[in-house]
Amino acid sequence: MDRTELVALFRQTFPFWDKMSDTDKETFIRTSHHVEFKSGTNIHDGNECTGVILIKTGSLRLYLLSEEGKETTLYRLFPGDMCILSASCVLDTITFDVFVDAEEASECVVVGGCAYEDLSRRMPEAKIFALETAVSRFSDVMWVMQQIMFMSFDKRLAIFLLDETAKNGTDTVKLTHEQIAKYMASAREVVSRMLKYFVAEGIVEASRAGGIKIIDKKRLRSLAT
Numbered sequence: 738m739d740r741t742e743l744v745a746l747f748r749q750t751f752p753f754w755d756k757m758s759d760t761d762k763e764t765f766i767r768t769s770h771h772v773e774f775k776s777g778t779n780i781h782d783g784n785e786c787t788g789v790i791l792i793k794t795g796s797l798r799l800y801l802l803s804e805e806g807k808e809t810t811l812y813r814l815f816p817g818d819m820c821i822l823s824a825s826c827v828l829d830t831i832t833f834d835v836f837v838d839a840e841e842a843s844e845c846v847v848v849g850g851c852a853y854e855d856l857s858r859r860m861p862e863a864k865i866f867a868l869e870t871a872v873s874r875f876s877d878v879m880w881v882m883q884q885i886m887f888m889s890f891d892k893r894l895a896i897f898l899l900d901e902t903a904k905n906g907t908d909t910v911k912l913t914h915e916q917i918a919k920y921m922a923s924a925r926e927v928v929s930r931m932l933k934y935f936v937a938e939g940i941v942e943a944s945r946a947g948g949i950k951i952i953d954k955k956r957l958r959s960l961a962t
Contacts, residue, residue: 738771738846746846750791750819752829753862761856774839783834786826789867792818795843798920809885809922812877813840815904817921821870824850827857828871878892885922894931895960897921898941902951911948 738746743766744892748754754762767790774780780797781787790797797814799822814820821828822835827850857864883895897917910917916934918925932949935941940957944950951957 740766743769746791751863751866753860753866756862757856757860761860764787764852765848765856768852770847772843772845772847774843776839776841776843778839779836780845781820781823781835781837783825783836786854787823787837787847788850789824789827789848789853790820790837791846791848792816792820793844793846795845796840797843797845798838799841799933800838801833802836807922808836808919809881810920811835811881812874813920817896821867821868822874824848824853824867826850826854827864827867873944881922890927890931891934891960893921894928894935895957898949899949899954899961902954908954909944909948909949910951911944959960 744762747762747765766867774795780790783802792814794816796816797818797820799811799814799820801809801811803809819836823837825835850934853863853867859865884896888896894917897920898910901912904906905911912920914928915925917923918928921928932941936943938953938956940951940953940960941949942952
């Protein structure tokens with residue numbers, strides 16, 4: 738990715754870009770890296786200040802990991818989104834460890850965490866932007882917690898399947914039962930059992946191309962409400 742493309746991306750992403758000094762702009766450019774992650778790659782393990790990740794293609798998953806190894810997906814990021822929780826040195830008020838994986842082959846630009854941290858100490862606009870970006874994602878986190886704590890699993894699964902079809906523009910969800918379980922903070926056996934019930938009810942069927950095909954979206958919507 739050349740300099741011109743980086744500048745255009747930063748101007749589009751950071752509302753304070755034009756207010757930055759030439760020196761700070763050069764530091765951002767110099768400390769940024771264009772990275773291609775393979776599907777399943779762990780990008781951030783919660784311990785280091787990886788940096789601010791800008792997603793160009795693919796998708797990332799942010800999750801918590803318990804001591805027993807159980808994962809709870811917080812939210813997912815797609816092209817045009819920005820991951821700020823991977824820059825823990827910028828958000829020193831975030832005291833929990835967040836893990837970030839590439840869900841699929843993903844092309845990203847990673848802005849050096851130290852560069853952003855240094856700028857945010859001197860430029861309130863940069864600090865405020867980081868905090869506002871993090872806070873805006875907590876509505877997604879609270880929605881996940883609400884589902885886990887208060888919703889029946891059939892309703893949660895119906896919502897998940899509908900969200901996936903809306904996102905991908907297709908009636909087929911090309912995910913394994915194991916992947917769905919990770920995204921829903923559940924066990925594969927639970928997902929498989931509920932999908933088996935959905936199949937028996939004529940709501941979904943196994944797709945020949947792999948994945949789950951929605952065949953009665955109206956019934957699925959009724960379960961989700």
